[in-house]
Amino acid sequence: MPLFSIDQEKCKRDGICVQDCPVQIIVQPDKDAFPAPAEDAAEFCINCGHCVAVCPHGALTLSTMPIDTCPPLQKDILPGSAALRQLLKARRSIRQYKKTPVPHSILAELIDTARYAPTGSNKQQVHWTVFENPDDVNRLAALVVDFIGVTLPFINDEDTAKRVRRIIAGWDNGKDRVMRGAPNLILVHSPADLPFVETNCVIALTYLELYAYAQGLGTCWAGYFTAASNMHAPLIEAMGLPAGHRCYGAVMLGYPKYEYKMIPQRNAPLTTWR
Numbered sequence: 001m002p003l004f005s006i007d008q009e010k011c012k013r014d015g016i017c018v019q020d021c022p023v024q025i026i027v028q029p030d031k032d033a034f035p036a037p038a039e040d041a042a043e044f045c046i047n048c049g050h051c052v053a054v055c056p057h058g059a060l061t062l063s064t065m066p067i068d069t070c071p072p073l074q075k076d077i078l079p080g081s082a083a084l085r086q087l088l089k090a091r092r093s094i095r096q097y098k099k100t101p102v103p104h105s106i107l108a109e110l111i112d113t114a115r116y117a118p119t120g121s122n123k124q125q126v127h128w129t130v131f132e133n134p135d136d137v138n139r140l141a142a143l144v145v146d147f148i149g150v151t152l153p154f155i156n157d158e159d160t161a162k163r164v165r166r167i168i169a170g171w172d173n174g175k176d177r178v179m180r181g182a183p184n185l186i187l188v189h190s191p192a193d194l195p196f197v198e199t200n201c202v203i204a205l206t207y208l209e210l211y212a213y214a215q216g217l218g219t220c221w222a223g224y225f226t227a228a229s230n231m232h233a234p235l236i237e238a239m240g241l242p243a244g245h246r247c248y249g250a251v252m253l254g255y256p257k258y259e260y261k262m263i264p265q266r267n268a269p270l271t272t273w274r
């Protein structure tokens with residue numbers, strides 16, 4: 001089967017698909033010819049779907065991407081720049097959660113949305129593990145605290161050691177500074193031997209976090225967990241990732257207990273203009 005087909009009734013031979021293809025595998029020898037796949041098209045296609053998405057006439061069908069999986073873009077419901085900027089400034093790290101876990105359907109929608117994040121060469125090798133049960137999240141937090149305890153004697157820097165001692169003391173007093181009592185945890189992971197793997201995972205998790213905020217949920221990056229996640233054998237076992245995968249990030253998730261009314265100040269950007 002050819003990589004793509006052209007509906008000759010619809011195609012206006014405007015060459016837009018030819019110009020937009022990021023790997024230049026669409027050929028149109030002259031302006032009267034219809035676009036066609038280059039000889040090596042299947043080998044180099046990254047399946048990004050730009051050719052389908054950019055055609056103003058709906059004339060191109062990619063064999064790997066049935067047209068009913070490519071809905072029309074609803075420009076009228078896109079947020080304006082002011083709305084999006086406000087959302088980006090208003091998102092906060094949430095550290096006080098209600099106990100109610102996030103329903104499965106909402107968790108699934110967050111992940112479904114995050115799969116539209118960009119990935120290097122459109123590889124889409126971002127994997128997710130979702131802990132839906134608050135008891136499991138708490139058990140993971142306990143394992144992180146165990147790990148922190150094991151590392152404490154090897155920490156030379158006194159400031160770090162102090163912070164670590166506070167986490168352990170807090171845990172012993174019923175204060176969870178690792179997972180903040182969040183009912184859910186979402187991990188992002190991938191085979192460790194792919195290019196741009198960490199970047200891909202972090203971008204996807206950032207997409208997820210922002211969409212979660214737009215859905216009225218709260219998130220917080222689980223830095224202590226992520227640091228421990230690829231080093232502590234009991235934690236590695238509890239995560240249950242496929243062989244060869246590394247965890248590149250995690251967010252705690254749940255319904256926020258409190259609402260923020262103001263936007264806190266941030267440092268001036270560290271920019272070099274040339």
Ligand SMILES: Cc1cc2nc3c(=O)[nH]c(=O)nc-3n(C[C@H](O)[C@H](O)[C@H](O)COP(=O)(O)O)c2cc1C
Pocket residue numbers: 091092093094095177178220221222223224225
């Ligand atoms: C990579 C990363 C790791 C983080 N790890 C933690 C963490 O383990 N615990 C925590 O309470 N906050 C964690 N945070 C949240 C930051 O402290 C927070 O983003 C920062 O204070 C700014 O606050 P804001 O997110 O509300 O704007 C982490 C953030 C990032 C980006």
